[in-house]
Amino acid sequence: MKTKLFSLALLMAAGxxxxxxxxxxxxxSYPYTAPPxxxxxxxxxxxAQAIFAQHxxxxxxNVVPWNAMIAGGESGLYDCLLGxxxxxxxxLNFTSDPxxxxxxxxxxxxxxxxxxxxxxxxxxxxxxxxxxSRMEAALAxxxxxxxxxxxxxxxxxxLPELVRRLRIGELDVIAAPEAEMTHYLADxxxxxxxxxxxxxxxxxxxxxxxxxxxxxxxxxxxxNQGELDLMKSGKWQELKKKYHLL
Numbered sequence: 001m002k003t004k005l006f007s008l009a010l011l012m013a014a015g016x017x018x019x020x021x022x023x024x025x026x027x028x029s030y031p032y033t034a035p036p037x038x039x040x041x042x043x044x045x046x047x048a049q050a051i052f053a054q055h056x057x058x059x060x061x062n063v064v065p066w067n068a069m070i071a072g073g074e075s076g077l078y079d080c081l082l083g084x085x086x087x088x089x090x091x092l093n094f095t096s097d098p099x100x101x102x103x104x105x106x107x108x109x110x111x112x113x114x115x116x117x118x119x120x121x122x123x124x125x126x127x128x129x130x131x132x133s134r135m136e137a138a139l140a141x142x143x144x145x146x147x148x149x150x151x152x153x154x155x156x157x158x159l160p161e162l163v164r165r166l167r168i169g170e171l172d173v174i175a176a177p178e179a180e181m182t183h184y185l186a187d188x189x190x191x192x193x194x195x196x197x198x199x200x201x202x203x204x205x206x207x208x209x210x211x212x213x214x215x216x217x218x219x220x221x222x223x224n225q226g227e228l229d230l231m232k233s234g235k236w237q238e239l240k241k242k243y244h245l246l
Contacts, residue, residue, distance in 0.1 A: 021060035022052050022120045022219065025072060026082035028063040028158065031183055031243035032100060032112065032206065033082050035063050043243040044082035045097060048208065050235060051226030052219075066132050073209060077100065080210040080219065088134075089209055093217065096224045098205030100245055104138050105178040106197040109166060109213055116200050123149060125172035128162045130155050135175040138201050167193060179245065 026033030026044060033042040041061070049059050064072065072087050073077040083102075086094050106122065108114050114122060123146050129135040131152040136143070143150045151171060153161050159181060165171040174181070178196070185191045208223055210216040230236035240246045 001069075007117070010076070022048075022057050023077070024048055024059055024061040024070050024082055025064050025078045026061075026223065027066050027069060029083060029177070029180060031179055031245060032102070033063060036061055040242070042082075043239055043245055044206075044208065046242075047099065047227070047230060047236065048080070048082065048223065050230060051223055054226065055222055073211060076211050076213065077099050078211075078222075079213075079216055080208055082208055083206045084209045085134075085204055085206060086209075092209040092211060094207040094209045095219055095220065095227070096229065097225055098207050099187040100206050100226070100240075102134070102204045102206055103178040103199050104135060104175060104201050104204065106163050107166070107174040107176060107194050108172065108197055110193065110195045112172070112195065114197050116197050122173050123238055125149065126151055126170070127173045127175055128153055128165055128171040129175045130158065134177070134204065160188075163190060163194060173197075179243075183244070 014155075015219070024045070026042065028035060029042075030040075032043050037046070042243055051062075052059055069078070069081055073081040073089055074091055081092065083088065083100070084092075091124065104116070106116055114125075119141055123142060127139065127142065127149055128151045129139060132155055136150075136152065139150060153165070159176065162171065162174045163175065163184070166174050174194075178199070180198070181194075185194055208220075210220045210223075227236065228234055232240075237246070
């Protein structure tokens with residue numbers, strides 16, 4: 001709770017969006033959500049922007065650390081959160097359907113023969129995850145019973161630091177979302193240097209979540225209908241193809 005309050009205070013000090021903006025936030029989690037200012041801010045961002053544009057609303061979007069995003073959504077500092085599961089912020093309201101499904105995978109060096117069967121498959125290995133991430137939560141049993149085997153890398157260091165440590169032997173395994181890691185490796189010509197072992201836990205459906213204000217309820221209706229409209233127009237599939245999410 002202290003972490004959430006501290007993060008929230010920092011964000012409030014940074015200033016608020018204009019009153020008529022839809023304040024959207026997501027983690028730095030490409031291809032779902034990514035820093036603004038490029039032509040590829042993430043699938044959730046482009047889809048939400050297209051939907052709100054139909055209602056003459058502009059979007060104030062940025063990426064924020066995971067804990068700060070949850071705190072800001074629950075407090076009302078942000079209107080809607082992008083790429084989130086109901087268990088992560090149960091006080092918020094969610095779109096009727098998930099927009100994507102995230103698959104948690106394990107990654108090792110190419111020569112590593114690791115095959116995943118259950119948690120015991122890698123419980124004696126050094127497993128790297130981003131701190132305060134879904135992957136850390138997914139590996140809660142390992143953290144509880146073999147805490148020294150779970151290596152937490154600061155969230156702001158991201159996948160580059162995890163991959164660097166794997167390549168030099170400081171880590172044996174990385175736990176990361178498949179789509180995020182696949183994109184990072186391909187974009188940096190590292191695909192041949194890291195092997196995907198496969199999924200190690202259930203896929204996680206990701207939604208858009210909005211607060212409990214009256215306007216947020218209307219916006220959630222727009223998002224639900226907007227998803228259907230984008231599907232009918234072909235824009236939904238076009239965006240999923242752009243971000244390799246088909």
